[in-house]
Each structure stands twice: as structure tokens, then as C-alpha cells.
Amino acid sequence: MLKTIRDATLLEFELPAMPLPHRPASARGLPATLPAVFAGLLALAACDQGPSTVTPYMHPSGSFDFLIAATRNEGPLYMEIDGDPFGEGEALESQVTAVMEKALQSRVLQLTTEQDAAEDPAFRLVLVFNSPNIGEVLAFCSRQPEGGPPTSAERIELRAGFCRGDDLLAAVDGWVEDAAGTADPRFEQLMRQVVRDLFTRRRSDD
Numbered sequence: 001m002l003k004t005i006r007d008a009t010l011l012e013f014e015l016p017a018m019p020l021p022h023r024p025a026s027a028r029g030l031p032a033t034l035p036a037v038f039a040g041l042l043a044l045a046a047c048d049q050g051p052s053t054v055t056p057y058m059h060p061s062g063s064f065d066f067l068i069a070a071t072r073n074e075g076p077l078y079m080e081i082d083g084d085p086f087g088e089g090e091a092l093e094s095q096v097t098a099v100m101e102k103a104l105q106s107r108v109l110q111l112t113t114e115q116d117a118a119e120d121p122a123f124r125l126v127l128v129f130n131s132p133n134i135g136e137v138l139a140f141c142s143r144q145p146e147g148g149p150p151t152s153a154e155r156i157e158l159r160a161g162f163c164r165g166d167d168l169l170a171a172v173d174g175w176v177e178d179a180a181g182t183a184d185p186r187f188e189q190l191m192r193q194v195v196r197d198l199f200t201r202r203r204s205d206d
Contacts, residue, residue, distance in 0.1 A: 003029035015087050036047060050176035056137045062202035063162050063170035070123035070164075075110035078118035083129030085149020085156045086181050096127065096191055103195035116143035125198075126161045134159055142166035154178050156187070160194045172197045 018121070018150070059066070071077055079100075079204035081093055097111050115121050141163035155177045163169040172194050178188040 001181050002189050018158050049178050049186065051174060051186055051193060052176075053174040053190070053193045053197050055170070055172050056173040057168060057201075058200065059169045060202075063200040064107070064199050066123070066162065066164060066169050067109075067199050070120045071108070071110070073119055076109045076112040076117060076121050077110065077123060077125055079111045079113055079125040080125070080144075081113070081129070081147075082144070083125045083127075083131065083149070085129045085150055086179075087150050087156075088182055092182055095188075099188045099191045100195045103174050103192040104199060107199070109195070109199075122165055124163050126163060127194075128161075130157055131159065137171050138168055140171055141168045142198055156190075158190070158194065160198055162198055170198050170200075 021186065023192065031124060067077070079097070081096065084092060086092060093113055097113075101109050101111055103109075112118055115124075118124075128145055128147045130151055131145045132148050133145060135143060135145045137159075140161040145159075155175060156179060158174045160172045160174070161168055174190050174194055176186050176190045179190075181187070
């Protein structure tokens with residue numbers, strides 16, 4: 001898109017035999033602030049630090065009904081966390097739980113890291129941070145990858161999976177850069193996006 005804009009500008013100046021009268025942006029039907037808007041978008045793209053998420057797999061019928069089945073009495077749902085992106089130990093677990101439980105508006109979500117306390121231990125939410133070998137997405141639940149320690153590149157990568165036994169119901173990949181810790185707003189936003197993407201009724205492109 002940038003190349004197209006640049007080429008169009010060159011064309012305007014490469015036609016000296018047909019000079020175009022100068023007209024303000026508002027006279028051409030364009031807002032006068034449009035150049036500033038483009039500049040802002042370009043600056044934002046250049047310094048993008050996330051968070052960003054994608055959904056590499058979603059059950060054909062969506063995952064939300066499975067969440068209802070796992071938490072018919074409002075849970076809790078069993079959650080596993082592997083990897084320690086900030087080296088904060090138990091603080092990661094408590095902060096992730098607090099943020100994710102509040103992120104889902106359409107269903108009460110309660111989480112526990114104690115499998116025996118889960119309403120239905122067959123279901124689990126798995127978060128793997130900074131895995132050195134994340135593996136095939138469809139094998140995520142049957143051959144769960146190991147997480148990793150904080151990385152020197154200050155980029156946190158995450159795969160979240162919703163599992164029923166060895167079966168994958170949904171998976172979301174996400175990343176964020178330069179997050180200072182579990183209380184960093186960018187990290188919290190990443191976790192909220194993961195929850196909303198993971199527990200949906202059907203694929204968005206269906």
C-alpha cells in the first residue's frame with residue numbers, strides 16, 4: 001500500500017506538461033487531517049509491540065458449548081501453566097487467573113490449578129509460555145509441550161489450548177513484547193484476548 005501511494009505521488013510530479021492546480025485537501029473531498037492520520041497509523045505499525053493473537057485451530061462447532069459442559073455448575077475449570085515468562089513464580093499463576101476469570105463476559109469463568117478441585121477434570125485449559133519446541137497444534141493436548149524461562153529478546157510467546165483428555169477443542173497463539181511483568185497492561189490484554197478467542201461458539205469465518 002505504501003508503494004502504491006509513493007508511486008501515485010511520483011506520477012503527479014512527472015507530468016510537468018499538465019500541471020495540476022493546487023487544491024486544499026478539503027476541496028478534493030478529503031479531510032484535511034488525512035495525512036496526519038496516515039502518519040499516525042504508520043508510526044503505530046512501526047512500533048507495534050502487541051499483544052496479538054491468532055487462532056490456529058477451533059473445533060468445527062466452536063468451543064463454547066464444551067466450556068458449558070465442563071462448568072455446568074460454574075466450575076472451576078482446571079488450568080495448567082507451563083513456563084515462567086517473567087521469573088515471578090506463583091505471582092504468574094495468581095495474576096493470570098485473576099485477569100482471565102474477568103475476561104469472559106458471556107459465561108462465569110472460574111479457574112483452579114488443582115485438578116482435584118475442578119468440576120470436570122477431563123477438561124483443562126493449558127497455557128504454555130516460551131516453549132522451545134511448541135510442536136504440532138493438533139498434538140498439543142496429547143503431547144503437551146514444555147514451557148521455557150524468560151527470553152533475552154523480551155518477547156513473550158504463548159500457546160493456549162482447551163483440551164478434553166487428549167483431544168484439542170481450541171488453540172490460540174499469542175505474543176507481546178517489552179511487557180514488564182504480570183501486571184503490565186499489555187500482558188493483561190494478551191491474556192484477555194486469549195480467553196475471548198479461545199472460548200467461542202464457532203469459527204468467525206463460518
